[in-house]
Amino acid sequence: xxxxxxxxxxxxxxxxxxxxxxxxxxxxxxxxxxxxxxxxxxxxxxxxxxxxxxxxxxxxxxxxxxxxxxxxxxxxxxxxxxxxxxxxxxxxxxxxxxxxxxxxxxxxxxxxxxxxxxxxxxxxxxxxxxxxxxxxxxxxxxxxxxxxxxxxxxxxxxxxxxxxxxxxxxxxxxxxxxxxxxxxxxxxxxxxxxxxxxxxxxxxxxxxxxxxxxxxxxxxxxxxxxxxxxxxxxxxxxxxxxxxxxxxxxxxxxxxxxxxx
Numbered sequence: 001x002x003x004x005x006x007x008x009x010x011x012x013x014x015x016x017x018x019x020x021x022x023x024x025x026x027x028x029x030x031x032x033x034x035x036x037x038x039x040x041x042x043x044x045x046x047x048x049x050x051x052x053x054x055x056x057x058x059x060x061x062x063x064x065x066x067x068x069x070x071x072x073x074x075x076x077x078x079x080x081x082x083x084x085x086x087x088x089x090x091x092x093x094x095x096x097x098x099x100x101x102x103x104x105x106x107x108x109x110x111x112x113x114x115x116x117x118x119x120x121x122x123x124x125x126x127x128x129x130x131x132x133x134x135x136x137x138x139x140x141x142x143x144x145x146x147x148x149x150x151x152x153x154x155x156x157x158x159x160x161x162x163x164x165x166x167x168x169x170x171x172x173x174x175x176x177x178x179x180x181x182x183x184x185x186x187x188x189x190x191x192x193x194x195x196x197x198x199x200x201x202x203x204x205x206x207x208x209x210x211x212x213x214x215x216x217x218x219x220x221x222x223x224x225x226x227x228x229x230x231x232x233x234x235x236x237x238x239x240x241x242x243x244x245x246x247x248x249x250x251x252x253x254x255x256x257x258x259x260x261x
Contacts, residue, residue: 012053013041024061031062034072095155098231102163103150105227107131110146113239117246119144143172143212144246151220163223169242170205170216171249173257178211181257185213202252215253217245 010027011020014037019030030036042053053059073081111121111133119135122143126132134145147168152158175181185204198218205214226238 009044010058011043012036013043013050027058028062028065031065036062099153099155099158099163102223102227102231103131103148103165105231105233106150106165106223107133107148109226109233109235109238110148110242113235113242114144116235116239117243141174142250143170143214145170145172145214145216150223163227165221165223166218167221168216168218169245169249170214171246171253172205172207172212172214173250173253174211175213175257176211178206178208178213181213182206182208185256202249213253213257215249215256217249 008021008023010022010024011018012022012027012030013019014035018041019035022030027036036053038052038054040053041050042056042058043050053062111124114133114135115121118139119137121133122136123134124132129149131148132145133148134143136143147170149166151164151166152161185206199220200217202215202217205216206212207214221241226234228234
């Protein structure tokens with residue numbers, strides 16, 4: 001059973017100094033003047049020792065008498081608040097910086113993974129929005145190319161749908177029967193002309209000067225699958241995905257041109 005608080009003989013201590021004996025009215029006045037806080041110590045005759053005032057039944061009397069007084073910030077509080085504001089500012093700054101350069105990191109990783117698979121970079125251009133990369137395997141003269149476009153530049157877009165990149169992956173081979181094959185494919189393209197390919201739609205293109213026929217596919221990738229927090233990269237996953245695309249497109253192209261798999 002909670003001990004009844006007497007109306008006089010009350011003591012309160014804060015910051016190394018104590019006040020008392022006090023009447024209940026005087027204690028309530030100190031509370032109203034913000035001179036008592038939650039961790040202030042409290043004692044009256046009959047108690048075995050001092051206790052935080054919040055843990056004593058008198059606390060409810062104080063709170064009921066007036067709203068909980070606002071804590072007066074100390075020098076340490078000011079420094080802590082200032083530090084948290086700086087921390088949040090740097091967090092936002094780093095997010096903005098990451099959003100502005102993450103596509104460059106992704107392009108670098110894409111180049112590295114493709115080179116590791118035995119391809120050589122033969123062309124790289126950019127128009128400010130799209131990055132164009134072209135590689136060749138000098139052993140069999142096959143080629144692979146990418147058109148990469150970062151779709152979610154703002155933090156709001158990235159939080160809503162993730163960090164997305166639009167990518168066209170193409171695979172091409174030089175053929176001795178270029179004129180006939182390309183004429184046949186062009187007829188098919190005219191009959192099934194696609195103005196804006198949907199994801200997964202496979203289309204054809206050609207480099208008439210070099211005699212290459214290409215097959216390509218439009219996709220949307222999650223950039224955070226490959227470039228994470230602090231620009232941590234997952235080259236193994238990108239290497240796997242690029243290899244899967246190249247293998248599938250090669251198989252499709254050779255099936256359409258009649259070449260052996």
